[in-house]
Amino acid sequence: MPKKKLHIKFVALLIGLCVWGGPLRAQITIQIPQANIQSGTAYNQDFSAGRFVSVLGLVPSFRVNANTANFSNASTGLTVPLNRANISLLRIGSVSVLGGGTEQPLSTAPATLYAAVASLLSGDISARARIPxxxxxxxxxxxxxxxxxxxxxxxxxxxxxxxxxxxxxVPGFISLQSAIGAIRIPVNNLNSYRAVGGVSANRVTTLSTTVPYIPSVRVGTAQFNFNTTLPYHEAPLSPVSAVTVGLANVPSATPVSLSASNQALTGATGIGVTTNIQSLTNTYSINAAQLNAHFLQAGTYSVPLTYTWNKLSSAYPSGTVQAIGGGTLEVIVEDLAEIVAVQQTVSVDFDDVNDYKNGVIRDVAGQLRISKTTPYSLTVRANSSAFTSGINSIPLSVLRIGPTANQVGMTTVTLSTSAQQLIGNANPVIDRDINLRFSIPASQTQHLFGKPPGTYAADIIFGIVAP
Structure with a gap:
C-alpha cells in the first residue's frame, strides 16, 4: 500500500510540471523608441519571461543566458552585442523581487538574476530589459x-x-536636429576677388539617423534675389550656379553647383550610420572668377534653399524614409573701396628750349588702380596752393591731368585745390588700371620763365567718391 501512495503522488507531480493553463510566449520584442536614440537615453521595457512552476519546499535561483553569440539581423548580417541588453526580474508570481535581484548584461554564460531566500509559489515571471x-x-x-x-x-x-x-x-528614421536658418557668405575684403579660391562659408547641420542616406540640395530660383540700400545702376543678374556646395570630411562627397533641381552631395553609397547623431559640415564657395562676374555690386544676394536627406533605397526599412529642411543662402557684399597710386612720384621735366616752346607730356601707364563695389567717381586735387621749391613757386594751373590716348571714359582737368572729376558715375569694378597723362601745354610754359632751376613739388590727391 505505501508503494501505491508514492506512485500516485509522483504522477500528480508530473502533471503539475507538464500542464500550464497560461499561453506559451514564443518571443520577446523590445521596441527602442526614436526619442531614446536621439536623446541617448537608456530604454526600459518590461516583458513576460514565462511561467515559474514551483516545487514546494525548494529554494531556486533564477538565471538567464543567450544561446547565440550576439543579436543578429538575418537580412543585413549586422549584429548587436549581447551586453546591449541588460536583464532584471521584477516579479515571480505574486512576489516582487525588484529590490532583491541583480541586473545582468546578457551573455552566453548563465547569470543569476535572483536567488530566492524562501520557497516560491508557481506564477508568471515579469522581467525588464534595459537597453543603453x-x-x-x-x-x-x-x-x-x-x-x-x-x-x-x-x-x-x-x-x-x-x-x-x-x-x-530599431526603427528607421532620419531627423533634422536643428533649423538650417540663414547661411551667410560674407564678402568683406577686396582680396576675395583676387584670390583664386574666392570666398566660402561653413554651416554645420546635425542629424539623427538609423539609416544610411544620400543628402541633396536645391534652391528655389535660378537666380539670386538682390536687395540693397546702397547706390547701384541696375540690379545684378546673378545665377545660383555661381555657388558650389560640398560636404567636408565625407569621402564619397563631391562639390556641386547650386541648381533649382535636386543635386546629390554624395555618390550612390551615401553616408553610413557610424554614429546616430551626425554633424555634417556644408561648405559654400564662390571662386574669384564668379565673384568678379556676378557679385561686384554691394548688397545682399539671397535665395531659398531646401535640403533633403533620403534613405538609400536598398536599406531597411522598405519605402521612403527622409528628412527635409529649409533655409536661406545669402551672399553679403559690403561697400568696399580702394585706390592705389602705383607710382608715388611723377616728374614732368623741362630739359631744353624745345620743352618750353612745345610743352611737356608725361604718360604713366597704370598709374592708378581702382576697386569699388558701388558706382563711383574719380577726382583729383592738390594739397597745396602751388608747386614750390623753397621760397619759389609755380601756379597749380599750369598742370593738366587726364587720360592717355588709349584710356576711355575720362576727362582732362586743370589742377587746383578743388576736387576735379576725372571719371564720373562709373560701374563697380575690381582692380581697374587707370593710365594718366600729366602735361604742361605750351600755353602755360610762360609761368616757368625766370624761375630758378630746381624741383617744384606739390602733393596730388586722387579720390574715389559716390557720384
Whole structure:
C-alpha cells in the first residue's frame, strides 16, 4: 500500500510540471523608441519571461543566458552585442523581487538574476530589459537572439517556455536636429576677388539617423534675389550656379553647383550610420572668377534653399524614409573701396628750349588702380596752393591731368585745390588700371620763365567718391 501512495503522488507531480493553463510566449520584442536614440537615453521595457512552476519546499535561483553569440539581423548580417541588453526580474508570481535581484548584461554564460531566500509559489515571471543607447551606432532593423531563463540549485521546478527568441527592433528614421536658418557668405575684403579660391562659408547641420542616406540640395530660383540700400545702376543678374556646395570630411562627397533641381552631395553609397547623431559640415564657395562676374555690386544676394536627406533605397526599412529642411543662402557684399597710386612720384621735366616752346607730356601707364563695389567717381586735387621749391613757386594751373590716348571714359582737368572729376558715375569694378597723362601745354610754359632751376613739388590727391 505505501508503494501505491508514492506512485500516485509522483504522477500528480508530473502533471503539475507538464500542464500550464497560461499561453506559451514564443518571443520577446523590445521596441527602442526614436526619442531614446536621439536623446541617448537608456530604454526600459518590461516583458513576460514565462511561467515559474514551483516545487514546494525548494529554494531556486533564477538565471538567464543567450544561446547565440550576439543579436543578429538575418537580412543585413549586422549584429548587436549581447551586453546591449541588460536583464532584471521584477516579479515571480505574486512576489516582487525588484529590490532583491541583480541586473545582468546578457551573455552566453548563465547569470543569476535572483536567488530566492524562501520557497516560491508557481506564477508568471515579469522581467525588464534595459537597453543603453549611447556608445553604439544603432542601424534600423530587427536583431534576434535566443535566450533561456532557467533555474539553478536542487529543485524539480521549471520555467516554461525553456527558451524563446529575444528581438530588438530599431526603427528607421532620419531627423533634422536643428533649423538650417540663414547661411551667410560674407564678402568683406577686396582680396576675395583676387584670390583664386574666392570666398566660402561653413554651416554645420546635425542629424539623427538609423539609416544610411544620400543628402541633396536645391534652391528655389535660378537666380539670386538682390536687395540693397546702397547706390547701384541696375540690379545684378546673378545665377545660383555661381555657388558650389560640398560636404567636408565625407569621402564619397563631391562639390556641386547650386541648381533649382535636386543635386546629390554624395555618390550612390551615401553616408553610413557610424554614429546616430551626425554633424555634417556644408561648405559654400564662390571662386574669384564668379565673384568678379556676378557679385561686384554691394548688397545682399539671397535665395531659398531646401535640403533633403533620403534613405538609400536598398536599406531597411522598405519605402521612403527622409528628412527635409529649409533655409536661406545669402551672399553679403559690403561697400568696399580702394585706390592705389602705383607710382608715388611723377616728374614732368623741362630739359631744353624745345620743352618750353612745345610743352611737356608725361604718360604713366597704370598709374592708378581702382576697386569699388558701388558706382563711383574719380577726382583729383592738390594739397597745396602751388608747386614750390623753397621760397619759389609755380601756379597749380599750369598742370593738366587726364587720360592717355588709349584710356576711355575720362576727362582732362586743370589742377587746383578743388576736387576735379576725372571719371564720373562709373560701374563697380575690381582692380581697374587707370593710365594718366600729366602735361604742361605750351600755353602755360610762360609761368616757368625766370624761375630758378630746381624741383617744384606739390602733393596730388586722387579720390574715389559716390557720384
Amino acid at each position: 543607447v549611447v556608445g553604439f551606432p544603432w542601424v534600423a532593423g530587427v536583431y534576434t537572439s535566443n535566450i533561456t531563463f532557467s533555474l539553478a540549485g536542487i529543485n524539480l521546478g521549471a520555467i516554461i517556455p525553456g527558451s524563446q527568441d529575444f528581438n530588438i527592433n
